[in-house]
Amino acid sequence: EEVEDVLEPPMRERSHIDATLRLNEETKSDDYSATLQRLKKIYHTAVRPLEQAYKYNELRQYEITDGEITSKPMVLFLGPWSVGKSTMINYLLELTDSAHQLYTGAEPTTSEFTVIMHGEKTRSVEGIVMAADSARSFSPLEKFGQNFLEKLVGIEIPHKLLERVSFVDTPGIIENRKQQERGYPFNDVCQWFIDRADLIFVVFDPTKLDVGLELEMLFRQLKGRESQIRIILNKADSLATQELMRVYGALFWSLAPLINVTEPPRVYVSSFWPYEYNPETHKDLFLKEEISLLEDLNQVIENRLENKIAFIRQHAIRVRIHALLVDRYLQTFKDKxxxxxxxxxxxxEIVEDPDKFYIFKSILAKTNVSKFDLPNREAYGDFFGINPIASFKLLSQQCSYMGGCLLEKIERAITHELPVLLESIGSGKNPTFPSCDTTGCGEKPKNRYKKN
Ligand SMILES: Nc1nc2c(ncn2[C@@H]2O[C@H](COP(=O)(O)OP(=O)(O)OP(=O)(O)O)[C@@H](O)[C@H]2O)c(=O)[nH]1
Ligand SMILES: [Mg+2]
Incomplete structure (x- = not known):
């Protein structure tokens, strides 16, 4: 009998998962879709026209589709190989030992970006099919090429949690691997998901704390998304307490140079798999940590509209800066x-040395955005190589009798319409967004799921 115990470890109780995520409560979806419709309208009337007039998509390759505006919140799992990312998703979605469980194992196992989403019945969807369907939010992924689409998989599962969020499993980072061995631009693909994720779990395990080039690159890409990041020190019950504390310290030590220390991400220490915690460890602590993480996830679900609005607003801020820059290039050109x-x-002469003409400085002064949020000047060299400056019109000429001026419209969306939409859904928490004059519309949206 003892041998059987070793082979079949007892399963963990799950009731806290359903309770914390309120999986048995109904959701009101009407308000939700009405707000999304209004958001879509603001985007199409106030942001899109300026985006098109100044070809923003050619700069950032960043197009927002309607599918993205209406999509569910996305939870992204990143980290080194074999730290337990796929196991954690299986655990949360009760997939362990089912026919559609994600592959797990001691070797590097996951080689695909796997999107786990809701469906009436369990089935898998090929990446090529997902990207072709514009009603889904994945059509922009087509630009990463055929090789990548073969590494993109969708799984539809009729699970309550997936009615509210989608999960994305990623191939683990293997240090010392060359980029081209993957056959597609891994970093760019990660960036695409990072830019859109509502919650980013960066998973580590006690044996894989060494920071190499790929991990460093990953954290560079995570800059600006600090409020979405959660670090997980997984498999914590495989260590004795003293050793665990040492590992916890080492984790911070190695990550400190890579993360924004003024807003360090929350770290969860636990073990996210379906088996009973090891009895000789701090299992009470691990259970509490697990529940905190689930509460965190639940917050993201409850704040999904706020986050969508903040995302569109952030995008609008970038589009506005781009338009101001092109306008400034054009004005300088005309003056000369x-x-x-x-x-x-x-x-x-202007493109080669924009600083000589105070192009970026003047935008910094005018908009009060941080240097970090400005697009880089090399990108504008390429941008104007494809889109001749003479093909653009000055902002002052982008006005029509009926429609007003494009710049005014986007500024109104940033300072008024989007904040008002946000207030309309908020329960008493009124965010204030100062006008573009004082802040340049550039301040970061509030961290809406941070716990105090
Ligand atoms: N002790 C312990 N082992 C775990 C835990 N979670 C996962 N594992 C084991 O760790 C190994 C790797 O898990 P995976 O889920 O495949 O890891 P992954 O991060 O998806 O790995 P890649 O897909 O290769 O990036 C498996 O053998 C799991 O059984 C845990 O909480 N505790
Ligand atoms: Mg995996």
């Missing part, structure tokens, strides 16, 4: 052009 000048020479 005389009847006798060679347009190409004049413009090349």
């Amino acid at each position: 052009m005389t009847f006798f000048s060679d347009a190409e020479l004049v413009f090349n």
Whole structure:
């Protein structure tokens, strides 16, 4: 009998999962979709026109589809290989030992980006099919090419939790692996998911704390998304207390140079798999940590509208900065052009050394955004290589009798319409967004799921 115990470890009680995530309560979906419709409308009337007038998508390759506006919150799992990412998803969704469980194992196992989402019945969807369907939010992934689409998989499962969020499992990071071995731009793909994720679990285990190039790269890509990041020190019950504390310290030590220390992410120490905690360890603590993480997840679900609005607002801020920059390039160009000048020479001089003409400085001064939020100047060299400066109009000429000015419209959306929409759903928590004049519309949206 003892041998059987070793082979079949007792399963963990799950009732705290359903309770914390309120999986048995009904959700009101009407308010939800009405707000999303209004958000879509603001985006199409106030943001999209400016985006198109200044070809923003060619700069950032960042198009927002309707599918993205209406999609469910996304929880992204990142981290080194074999730290238990897939196991954790199986645990949360009760997939362990089912026909559709994610592969797990001691070797690097996951080689695909796997999107786990809701469906009437369990089935898998090929990446190519997901990307082709514009009603889904994954169509922009097509740009990463055929090789990548073969590494993209969808799984639809009729699970209550998936009615509210989607999970994305990723291939674990293997240090010392060259980029091209993956056959697609791994970093760019990660960035795409990072930009859109509502919650990012960066999972570690006690044996894989060493920071190498790929992990460093990953954390660089996570900059600006600090409020979405949660660090998980997984498999914690496989260590004795003293050793665990040592590992916890070591984790912070190695991550400190990579993370924003003024807003360090929350770290959860536990073990996220379906088996009973090891009895000789701090299992009470681990259970509490697990419940905190589930509460965190629940907050994200409850704040999904707020986060969507904040996401669109952040996007609008970037589009506005881009439009101001192109306008400034164009104005400088017009000022420098005389009847006798060679347009190409004049413009090349500006593109090659925008600082000489105070292009970026003037936008910094005017908008009060941080230097970090400005797009880089090399990108504008490429941008104007494809889109000649003469093909643009000045912002002051982007006005129509009926529609008003594009710049005013986007600024109104940033300072008024989006905050008002946010207030309309908030339960008494009124965020105030100062006008573009004082803040340049550039301040970061509040961290809405941070716990005090
Ligand atoms: N002791 C212990 N082992 C775990 C825990 N979670 C996962 N494991 C084991 O760790 C191994 C790796 O788990 P996976 O879920 O495949 O890890 P992964 O992060 O998805 O790995 P890749 O897909 O390769 O990146 C498996 O053998 C799991 O059984 C845990 O909480 N405690
Ligand atoms: Mg995996």
